[in-house]
Amino acid sequence: MREAIQKLIGNGPPSNAGLFLAHYAEGMNAQGPASADRGEAQKKAIEACNKALLDPFYKAAFDRRCRAFTNGSAKTPCTSFDLPTAGRMLIGAGSENLLEVSIRLSHSYGVPLIPGTAIKGVTSHYCHDYWGTTDPQFARGGQYHNLLFGTTDDSGTIAFHDAWIKPGSGGLVADIITPHHPGWQDGTTPPSDFDSPVPVSFLSATGTFSFFISWHGPAGLDAAKVEKWLKLTKTLIQQTLGTAGVGAKTNSGYGRLAPSGSTTPGRGRPL
Numbered sequence: 465m466r467e468a469i470q471k472l473i474g475n476g477p478p479s480n481a482g483l484f485l486a487h488y489a490e491g492m493n494a495q496g497p498a499s500a501d502r503g504e505a506q507k508k509a510i511e512a513c514n515k516a517l518l519d520p521f522y523k524a525a526f527d528r529r530c531r532a533f534t535n536g537s538a539k540t541p542c543t544s545f546d547l548p549t550a551g552r553m554l555i556g557a558g559s560e561n562l563l564e565v566s567i568r569l570s571h572s573y574g575v576p577l578i579p580g581t582a583i584k585g586v587t588s589h590y591c592h593d594y595w596g597t598t599d600p601q602f603a604r605g606g607q608y609h610n611l612l613f614g615t616t617d618d619s620g621t622i623a624f625h626d627a628w629i630k631p632g633s634g635g636l637v638a639d640i641i642t643p644h645h646p647g648w649q650d651g652t653t654p655p656s657d658f659d660s661p662v663p664v665s666f667l668s669a670t671g672t673f674s675f676f677i678s679w680h681g682p683a684g685l686d687a688a689k690v691e692k693w694l695k696l697t698k699t700l701i702q703q704t705l706g707t708a709g710v711g712a713k714t715n716s717g718y719g720r721l722a723p724s725g726s727t728t729p730g731r732g733r734p735l
Contacts, residue, residue: 478508478509478512479512479516479574480512480516480573480574481508481509481510481512481513481516481569481574481575481636482569482570482571482574483574484505484508484509484512484574485505485509485569502665503665506638506665506666506667507638509636509667510635510636510637510638510667512574513569513574513575513576513635513636514635514636516573516574516575517575517629517631517632517633517634517635517671518631518632522573522575522631523631525572525573526628526630526631526674529628529676530544530674533625533676533678540678540679540680541678541679541687541690541691541694542676542677542678542679542694543676543677543678543694543695543698544674544675544676544677545674545675545698545702546630546672546673546674546675547672547673547675547702547705547706547721547722547723548633548634548671548672548673548721548722548723549634549669549670549671549672549673549720549721550706550720550721550722551670551717551718551720552637552639552668552669552670552718553576553578553668553669553670553709553710553711553718553719553720553721554567554639554666554668554669554711554712554713554718554719555567555568555576555577555578555579555582555669555710555711555712555719556568556711557666557711557712557713558712564664564666565641565664565666565667567636567666567667567668567669570628575629575635576629576634576635576636576669576671576673577626577627577628577629578626578627578673578675578710578711579626580623580624580625580626580627581624582710582711583624583627583675583701583705583710584613584624586704586705586708586709586710587613587624587697587700587701587704588604588609588612588613589708590700590703590704590707590708591609591612591613591700591704592604592609594703595700596609611681611693612693612697612700619680620680621679621680621681621682621693622677622678622679622680622681622693622694622697623677623678623679623680624677625675625676625677625678626676627673627674627675627676628673628674629669629671629672629673629674630671630672630673630674633671633672634669634670634671634672635669635670635671636667636668636669637667637668637669637670638665638667639665639666639667639668640663640664640665640666641663641664641666642661642662642663642664643661643662643664644659644661645659646659646662647659668718673721675698675701677694677697677698677701679693679694681693702722705719705720705721705722706720706721706722707720709721
């Protein structure tokens, strides 16, 4: 087994961190990899990700995507903006993975990615919980909330696209969590000072992400009104990610994205 693991790890960094971690996991048995092997695999994944973010191939793909969302070439009205991580971010931690804690990476490039579905989901909840308290139209089932996010019978007018990490910014970083009372957490024993903490290593992400949203509502709507809805949605996303965050461990401060030095956005609807 160890020979198979070493073959997968190899000597140099792999070309795609996501594919590497997936195939590395396939070589594990039901007990999972030894801590030394897991640490080596995570180190290789970090090297591969950082290398990909500096690769001209990824930069060309990123630039092509940005051009597709410029108002001059986009088929529908759209807007884009950048947000850096305020700390660290962990998306996709609950995905099936024999390395205990997974992370969402781009299938094509092996770099951190924020899925559009995650952005839409957390923004919808924030809109209902905070903007909806000051204006019922933004609460779930309200006219504005339905217009932005849709219902089970109809899609919304705003499309939330995947957020790509900017080339050369951030990447994967080694992280660790230490459950101090594992027996208490699984309900077998009460917590005590004699418990043995069990550190669990995992990967998290940092960097600046480019967000893209586009209008998919009625084509005949006045351009100024469309621009107003796009601007409002941008503000909503910025407040959501700066206050509530996205992904796992948000209660511990993970997943916040806000410009450096900025104050935490307010939770109310902007005037």
